[in-house]
Amino acid sequence: MRFVEDPVISISPITPEEFERFRRLLQEHAGIALLPEKRVMVASRLAKRLNFYGLDNYGAYFRLATDPEHPDEFQILVNALTTNETYFFREPSHFEFLRDKMLPAWPTQPLRIWSAACSSGEEAYSLAMVLADKGRNRAWEVLGSDLSTRVLEVARAGIYPLDRIEQLERRLMEKYCLKGVRSQAGHFRVNAELRERVKFEQINLTQPLPGHLGKFDAIFLRNVLIYFDPDTKKRVVENLLPALQPHGYFVVSHSESLHSVTQRLQTVVPSIYRLS
Template structure:
C-alpha cells in the first residue's frame, strides 16, 4: 500500500524526479554546455523544468526525456539549455575590475583600436557596463565589444537593452545619468541603454564548449562567473580556446571566486582574477 501511494503521488507530481532522471539531465547539460551539475541541484532542475512538463501535458520527467531525445525536438533541447544556464546578473558587478580597466588598462589604448569580448554575457548588463566605461575613458573612438552566450533567449534581452531599474543598483550615478534613459509612464521603473552604446556592441550565440567561430583577436576578454560551472578538463578546454583569441599582452578577467590554478600556462596572473597573455604563447 505504501509503495502504491508513492507511485500515485509521483504520477501526479511532475516535480518528483528520480535519481536516474536527475543523472540524465546532468549528462545532458554537461554534453551540451560543459556544465558540471552537482547531484544536490535537483531542486534547481525541477524548479526550472517543471513548467515544460506542464506545457507538454506530461506526467513524469522520463516522458519529458523521451520527448527531448526525439530528433525533431532541437528547439526543446535549446530551451533546456536556456533554463539550466541562465543566471542573474546586474550592472557594475565586481566594481574593482572596472576600476582596474579605468586606471591601468584602457589609458594605454587612447588613440588605438580596442576590441573586447564578454564571453558569457547573459542578458547583457556586463557588456553595457563595459561600454559605459570604454566611452568614459576612450570616448566614442575606435572600440567595439562582442557579447556572447549559449542562450538565444538571454541574447534577445541583451539586444533590446531594456532593464528593470533595480539591475542598476550598483551603477555609479554619473554613468546612469550619462548612458541610460529612464522610463516614464508605462515604462517607469525601467531603463533603456543609450542608442549610442547599443550601436557599438553586437551579440552572438557561442557555446564555449565547442570550437569557436572566427572572432578575430581581442585586447580584453571577460570570462566571469562561468568557469565555476565547469569541471577541470572543461575549464582547460575553454580557457585554451579563449586565450587563443587574445592578442599577446591582452587581458583575461575571471570572477574573484574563480581560479586558473592548474588550468593554463599561457597566462600570467597580475593579481587574483586578472591575467595577461604571455608574449609568444601558443
C-alpha cells in the same frame, strides 16, 4: 500529444535516474556540472515545459527535448538550466582596472573586448559605458556572448529593472540610460547609441570558436569557471586563448583562479591575467 496552457496534470517527482540524464546532457553540451542538490531546481525549472506538453514525468520530456525533430525545445531546455545571475558593474575593481590601467596604456588601434559569458548583457554594457566615457573618442567594440538564447534576447533589448543598478554611477546612468515611464516604470533602457556599439552572439565556449570572431584585446570570463569541472575549465580557457591578442588581458571573477588551468597567462593582479 496535447498542449495545455494551465497546470491540469499531476507531475511525478523527478527520479535520480531522470536527473542524471539531464545532468549528463548539460555536462556534455555546455560543460556545466550540476551538483546532486540541484535536482529540485531542475525539476522546478522544467515543470512548465512538462505542463505545456501535457507530460506527467520528466523522462518523457527528456526524450522529447532530445528528439532531433524538436531542436527548438532542446534550446529551451538549455535556456532553462543555465544560471544567469548578473548586474551592472559587478566586481567593480575590474572596471576600474579597465579605466585606470588598460585604457591609458592602450595603443591607438581599435579596442575589442569580449564579454564571453554575458548573460543578459549587464557586463557587456558596463564595459561599453567605460569605453564610451573614457575612450577619448577612440574606436572600440564590445561583443557579448552566451549559450542561452533567452538571455541574449534580453541583452539585445537592453531593458532592465532598476534594482540592477546598485553599482552603476548616477552620472553614467543619466548619460547612457533612459528611465521607463508608464508601462515601463521601474525599468530603464540602455540608450540606442550604446546598444548599437555592443553586439551579441550565441557561442558555446566548450566548442571550437567561430572563425569570424577575430582577436580581442581583453576577454572577460567571470563567474563561469566555477560551474565547470577541472578538465572543462582547461578546455574552455584553451578554446578562448587563440582569440586573445598578444599581451591581451584575461579577466575572471575574484572567486576564480587560473593557476591550475593554464601556464600561458601571467598574473597582473588577482583575477586579472595577461597573455605572455
